[in-house]
Amino acid sequence: xxxxxxxxxxxxxxxxxxxxxxxxxxxxxxxxxxxxxxxxxxxxxxxxxxxxxxxxxxxxxxxxxxxxxxxxxxxxxxxxxxxxxxxxxxxxxxxxxxxxxxxxxxxxxxxxxxxxxxxxxxxxxxxxxxxxxxxxxxxxxxxxxxxxxxxxxxxxxxxxxxxxxxxxxxxxxxxxxxxxxxxxxxxxxxxxxxxxxxxxxxxxxxxxxxxxxxx
Numbered sequence: 001x002x003x004x005x006x007x008x009x010x011x012x013x014x015x016x017x018x019x020x021x022x023x024x025x026x027x028x029x030x031x032x033x034x035x036x037x038x039x040x041x042x043x044x045x046x047x048x049x050x051x052x053x054x055x056x057x058x059x060x061x062x063x064x065x066x067x068x069x070x071x072x073x074x075x076x077x078x079x080x081x082x083x084x085x086x087x088x089x090x091x092x093x094x095x096x097x098x099x100x101x102x103x104x105x106x107x108x109x110x111x112x113x114x115x116x117x118x119x120x121x122x123x124x125x126x127x128x129x130x131x132x133x134x135x136x137x138x139x140x141x142x143x144x145x146x147x148x149x150x151x152x153x154x155x156x157x158x159x160x161x162x163x164x165x166x167x168x169x170x171x172x173x174x175x176x177x178x179x180x181x182x183x184x185x186x187x188x189x190x191x192x193x194x195x196x197x198x199x200x201x202x203x204x205x206x207x208x209x210x211x212x213x214x215x
Contacts, residue, residue, distance in 0.1 A: 160208025
């Protein structure tokens with residue numbers, strides 16, 4: 001996220017994440033797939049490019065029932081909450097102070113579910129598995145938000161502004177978060193044995209939030 005411009009964005013899902021004891025994958029190519037977890041690989045058709053695993057990291061389910069993954073901020077190992085219902089990737093003030101990161105006020109205002117707001121951004125190098133960037137903008141996470149005691153190094157949130165560039169695969173059985181390249185044929189995304197998969201069309205809006213039709 002670079003060049004933050006004037007905006008006012010509500011983040012209704014910030015810090016809110018549904019955790020299920022199964023394998024869940026969110027595919028930006030407009031499919032929502034739920035399958036009991038298993039390991040394996042799918043053989044893509046010759047006309048389709050093979051699935052490319054861009055990054056794979058361990059998942060920790062915190063005492064609050066939410067997903068945390070290991071990352072690095074300016075080279076310092078930290079844990080980050082995975083929040084598919086938020087808006088932007090955010091960082092806590094204690095981590096900003098610890099790493100002496102530069103901050104600035106922006107014209108972007110993030111509004112959380114409790115009415116908390118932030119307009120301050122920090123910039124730092126960021127790494128998530130094999131994904132690395134020398135300069136990433138983080139919005140400052142208001143202090144009203146707390147992380148569980150069993151994730152003492154929690155440093156902030158990984159939000160849809162970073163995740164939406166990939167197919168997000170949450171493998172609860174293997175405790176892995178996988179980011180898969182979106183360069184594949186439509187529907188050719190299930191790489192594990194899946195004789196009984198439910199496939200539901202979804203809509204991903206401009207904020208990266210996932211909408212599923214229900215009856």
